[in-house]
Amino acid sequence: MSVEIQIQKELRAGERSFRLNISFASESRRIVLYGPSGSGKSLTLKAMAGLMTPDSGSIRLHQRLLFDARQRINLKPQQRKVAYLFQDYALFPHLTVAQNIAFGLRSGALNLSRPTEHPSVQKWLQAFDLKNIAGNYPAQISGGQRQRVALARALVPEPDILLLDEPFSALDLSLRERMRKELGELQQQLQVPMLLITHDPADVEALGEVVFDVRDGEIQGQRTL
Numbered sequence: 132m133s134v135e136i137q138i139q140k141e142l143r144a145g146e147r148s149f150r151l152n153i154s155f156a157s158e159s160r161r162i163v164l165y166g167p168s169g170s171g172k173s174l175t176l177k178a179m180a181g182l183m184t185p186d187s188g189s190i191r192l193h194q195r196l197l198f199d200a201r202q203r204i205n206l207k208p209q210q211r212k213v214a215y216l217f218q219d220y221a222l223f224p225h226l227t228v229a230q231n232i233a234f235g236l237r238s239g240a241l242n243l244s245r246p247t248e249h250p251s252v253q254k255w256l257q258a259f260d261l262k263n264i265a266g267n268y269p270a271q272i273s274g275g276q277r278q279r280v281a282l283a284r285a286l287v288p289e290p291d292i293l294l295l296d297e298p299f300s301a302l303d304l305s306l307r308e309r310m311r312k313e314l315g316e317l318q319q320q321l322q323v324p325m326l327l328i329t330h331d332p333a334d335v336e337a338l339g340e341v342v343f344d345v346r347d348g349e350i351q352g353q354r355t356l
């Protein structure tokens with residue numbers, strides 16, 4: 132597994148402008164981008180996912196070119212094999228746990244009325260210990276279970292990398308600590324490559340192997356933990 136990114140982007144909002152000039156490469160399965168609010172972490176993650184198009188540069192994931200400005204390569208988000216886990220998990224409230232996971236398959240032919248019959252959905256319900264609550268709705272399960280459902284939904288299409296945007300920031304302190312530990316353990320068990328962005332040193336400590344410090348739109352340092 133390897134990530135190679137080298138991108139530039141100029142952003143303007145009224146009088147303000149921001150220059151993103153990010154460059155890093157790593158073979159690690161536990162990469163953390165660490166930096167204060169407004170430093171350019173989310174923009175970098177969005178560029179990897181194909182949700183923001185850089186002005187110049189390239190992005191390579193596992194030897195696959197996702198973006199290359201010179202060669203005019205810009206794969207669509209759904210072609211990138213990249214999973215994006217949003218801060219609030221963004222589960223569908225009107226779908227059950229199993230249906231939420233099945234939704235991750237993005238298959239047009241998928242029958243959401245019988246999600247548990249799909250072998251991949253079964254696999255993730257089992258792996259994340261969610262079988263007993265497969266028929267429950269997000270409002271009926273705990274915060275920890277919600278995180279696991281969101282992870283299962285992200286992993287069901289078998290992405291090459293899991294991108295996590297401040298995954299614990301919306302949780303209260305005790306749940307945050309538990310979820311952090313749980314995510315670390317799940318990652319070790321599944322060996323899914325993960326790139327996480329955060330401004331919380333505790334996330335770096337628990338989940339980082341290679342840490343890049345982001346300041347003012349640039350990578351200003353690199354550490355291995």
Ligand SMILES: Nc1ncnc2c1ncn2[C@@H]1O[C@H](COP(=O)(O)OP(=O)(O)OP(=O)(O)O)[C@@H](O)[C@H]1O
Nearest residue numbers: 142143144149167168169170171172173174175330
């Ligand atoms: N669409 C946009 N137009 C103009 N400026 C933008 C746009 N999106 C982001 N920015 C600016 O780019 C900078 C970096 O934003 P980014 O969201 O990447 O920061 P961040 O490090 O993820 O911060 P946070 O932890 O608060 O999410 C900020 O100053 C932001 O105001």
